[in-house]
Amino acid sequence: MLMLAGVRPPYANAQTPTKPLFPGAEHLDSCVVELPLTYAKKDKECYTQAARFLEDVELIYLSYDKKTKAATYTRVYVITETKDGGDLVYIENAKDHLQMDGVKQAFFPKFKASSERFYNADCFDAHVAAHPGLKEVLKEAQP
Numbered sequence: 515m516l517m518l519a520g521v522r523p524p525y526a527n528a529q530t531p532t533k534p535l536f537p538g539a540e541h542l543d544s545c546v547v548e549l550p551l552t553y554a555k556k557d558k559e560c561y562t563q564a565a566r567f568l569e570d571v572e573l574i575y576l577s578y579d580k581k582t583k584a585a586t587y588t589r590v591y592v593i594t595e596t597k598d599g600g601d602l603v604y605i606e607n608a609k610d611h612l613q614m615d616g617v618k619q620a621f622f623p624k625f626k627a628s629s630e631r632f633y634n635a636d637c638f639d640a641h642v643a644a645h646p647g648l649k650e651v652l653k654e655a656q657p
Contacts (some may be wrong), residue, residue, distance in 0.1 A: 535631060536578045536585050540561045541645045545637035547573060549592060551603065551625040558601075565592045565603045572608055572635035574650075575623065590621070595613055608635075 534540045547563045550557050569592060576587040589608035592657045594601060610618040623630070 535576075535629070536583070536647045538645065538651055539578075539585075539631075541641050541648060542633060542638060542654045543629075544643060545574075545633040547632040548633055549573070549625070550627070551605070551623055553622065553624060562594065562601045562603055565594045568592045569594060573605075573637050574603060574631075574633040574638045576631045576633060578629050578631075580629065583651075585652050586640075587633075589653060593620070594641055618622045 524613050545636070547568065549568060551565075561647075566633075571591070573590050574583055574587045574591060575590045578585045589606040591608060591611040592603065592605050594603050595612075596602070604620045605624050606618050606620055625632075642652065
């Protein structure tokens with residue numbers, strides 16, 4: 515197997531904590547995508563590189579509220595652009611991404627590993643279908 519120095523696969527379990535994010539989240543661990551969009555200078559190389567690997571891949575951006583015990587998710591795409599010599603990484607709603615014209619809304623989430631995850635959408639959908647109990651915890655956000 516050929517490994518390039520400094521190149522990490524976008525599907526890694528760096529975000530997966532020892533304790534599940536919410537009841538049943540362990541069923542989604544294999545779907546976790548490493549995309550630490552903290553926008554911290556120290557993380558820029560890591561999230562920019564991961565974002566390039568993930569362009570044109572539908573993702574799930576999930577946020578868990580420990581107080582309300584609600585796991586809300588949104589289907590998104592990650593976008594990378596180079597402007598004025600710097601890289602810009604943001605996400606946009608999947609519906610907006612698939613539109614050819616019109617206004618698109620960009621999001622610059624401050625990723626928090628303690629309450630948020632990115633998942634591969636195809637993997638997420640398959641695991642949710644295989645574990646119907648997850649549907650009780652997960653709610654899709656309305657755009």
